[in-house]
Amino acid sequence: MIFIPNKTIKLTVLTVGAHCDDSEIGAFGFLCRLIREVGAIVHLAVMTGDNRRRQETLNATKYLLGVRGDCLARARVHFGGFRDRALYRAGHGPIRFLERLLAKLQPDLILTHAPGDLHDDHRKTYDATVSAARDFHGTMMLYESPSTKPNEFLANFFVELGDEELRIKIGALRKHVSQRSRPFMSDEQVRRMAQTWSIFHRLRQNCRVEAFKMEKHFWELSQPLFAGGDAIQIHSATGS
């Protein structure tokens, strides 16, 4: 079990993606649980994307929020406006964009790409996130994508997904209509990706998880570990 400090009543999460569907692929099951189980406030930072892709992200986020219809203010999307496949040309722009977001949002948890990735935009987004978060003392985790290098992604935090979380994740990905022809966006491939890790960690058959790498985690004196029912308990495959 992992206990997130007792700020969970207003836990603020910032997930950073290079493209409009990255957070959905890597972390929407986790976000779904955080919204449902602790009422988290979720912010998505999307570095690139034209108007069509942006609308698809907004549609996916609305679908995610459908898990709690009473909290439509619980998620916001922030677009960086940088060019797709050209983040390397943006200089310090992505860092400044994320610095402003971090200062404004004061998140407790940051999710971003892993650095070992075949896609240059994903690597640049990781670099920008860790640079912008150099003074951040909460929890930062890295999520995987279909272009993650498997021999460089040392996952050590696993969030189990139930039928409902998987349904929401797949439903949100379907909102990215322009990407439906990509093999990794198929419903079946999303299910297979969620089942892969359970084999290596001897979880029960058909157990589905999202995998993360803990980048850094601080437990400061000002943060009580947990108190009563306010604590979030997340199933950790490494502890099973």
Ligand SMILES: [Zn+2]
């Ligand atoms: Zn991407």
